[in-house]
Amino acid sequence: MPIEVDGKTFETDEEGYLANLNDWVPGVADVMSKEDDLELTDEHWDIINFLREYYEEYQIAPAVRVLTKAVGKRMGKDKGNSKYLYGLFPYGPGKQACRYAGLPKPTGCV
Amino acid sequence: MSKIKKFMYVNRRAPYGTVYALESLEVVLIGAAFDQDVSLAFIGDGVYQLKSDQDSSDSDQKNFSPIYQALGDYDVSKLYVEKESLEERGLTLEELMPLTYEDEDDDWAEKDSIRVVSRDEMAELMDQQDVLFNF
Numbered sequence: 240m241p242i243e244v245d246g247k248t249f250e251t252d253e254e255g256y257l258a259n260l261n262d263w264v265p266g267v268a269d270v271m272s273k274e275d276d277l278e279l280t281d282e283h284w285d286i287i288n289f290l291r292e293y294y295e296e297y298q299i300a301p302a303v304r305v306l307t308k309a310v311g312k313r314m315g316k317d318k319g320n321s322k323y324l325y326g327l328f329p330y331g332p333g334k335q336a337c338r339y340a341g342l343p344k345p346t347g348c349v
Numbered sequence: 350m351s352k353i354k355k356f357m358y359v360n361r362r363a364p365y366g367t368v369y370a371l372e373s374l375e376v377v378l379i380g381a382a383f384d385q386d387v388s389l390a391f392i393g394d395g396v397y398q399l400k401s402d403q404d405s406s407d408s409d410q411k412n413f414s415p416i417y418q419a420l421g422d423y424d425v426s427k428l429y430v431e432k433e434s435l436e437e438r439g440l441t442l443e444e445l446m447p448l449t450y451e452d453e454d455d456d457w458a459e460k461d462s463i464r465v466v467s468r469d470e471m472a473e474l475m476d477q478q479d480v481l482f483n484f
Contacts, residue, residue, distance in 0.1 A: 297419040298411070302382060305422045346378045 244270050256338050260294070263341030271339050275330065283327055283336075289313065290340040300342040303333035354479040355386045360395035361484065365408040370398045373484035374416055381423040388427035388478075389420075390471060395484075396434045399445040399463065414446065421450030426462050433468045 240255070241248050244266040250258035255271070257263060268287055272279050279287075289310060293301055301309060303321070311319015318324075324332035333345040358377050364370040381387060391399060398417070405412040420428070428448060435441065448462040466474065475481060 296415060297422075298413055298415045299378065299419055301419070301422065302378070304382065305419070309422060346375060 242267070242270050242274075254338075254344060256344055257341040260341055260343070263291075267341055268339035275335070277329075279339075280327075283339075285314065285318075286310065286324070286327060286332065286336050287340045290336055290342055294340075294342050300337045300345040301333070302345050303331060306333055306336075306345075353384065353386050355388070355477060356380065356480045356482070357388050357390055357475065357478040358482045358484065359390045359392065359475075360398055361393045363394040364398045364400075364403065364414070365405050365410050369484045370395075371410070371413050373482070374413065376482065376484075377420070377425060378416075378423055381425055387425050388429060388474070389425065390429045390431070390474070392431040392434050392471065394438075396430055396438060396440060396445075399428070399430065399448070400440070401444060401446045417446060417448055420448065421462060424450070426450035426452075426460070427464065428462045429464055429466050429471060429474060431468055431471050432465050435465070 241250050243249075244264065249262050249267060252258055257267060268279060268284075272283075277283075290300065290306070293299075293306075293309065303324075307319055307321055307324060309319075310324065313319075321332075324336075328335040337343070337345050358373055360370060360373055362369045377387065377389065398414075400414075403412050403414040420426070430442075430445070442463065442465055445463060449459045450462050451457040452460050
């Protein structure tokens with residue numbers, strides 16, 4: 240189902256992931272999170288931006304286990320744990336945060 | 350818990366032109382979630398997959414070589430490259446991407462993932478595996 244952001248229409252796949260990574264604007268995350276009844280805070284944005292940087296560097300969306308480890312390394316142990324990340328993204332930090340970030344579904348998420 | 354099996358993914362083809370190399374990589378990353386003893390072998394034209402400074406712009410495939418850098422994050426830290434295959438193609442270890450992983454058992458020290466082995470050693474490694482995947 241396509242989503243509408245600031246009057247522009249964005250194609251998504253059947254699971255709601257953005258069809259074209261390069262289409263992404265921050266408004267995409269705002270619209271998607273509203274649909275999930277989630278209010279994005281700076282903490283959410285830290286993870287979304289981190290995922291976009293990870294994708295830029297490695298060309299893949301990391302599996303949640305890999306994301307957790309990488310966040311811990313970059314932002315400290317208090318954030319690099321699944322309790323913190325699932326607290327932010329209850330539908331799963333890999334899947335949900337990657338979707339907001341305009342990334343494909345994580346490689347290695349089964 | 351079931352016994353940990355030794356999985357080896359054998360990469361034999363050049364990175365572009367076919368989807369084998371990329372498909373292999375995706376299976377490796379997905380399989381890495383299952384806590385098995387995973388290694389990758391690069392033989393024949395497969396050694397080109399690890400060449401640094403890849404430029405795929407003349408093909409219609411994206412340059413996916415940065416994904417190999419993420420293998421360490423997925424705890425895939427054994428990449429065996431056959432020495433004879435490198436030599437037959439005029440390649441040296443220095444021309445491959447520097448790939449590393451952090452060793453959990455050694456205070457997260459950064460170590461090289463690529464290990465150059467002879468054809469005989471490669472045959473021996475293959476012999477030790479429970480499962481071989483050919484790409």
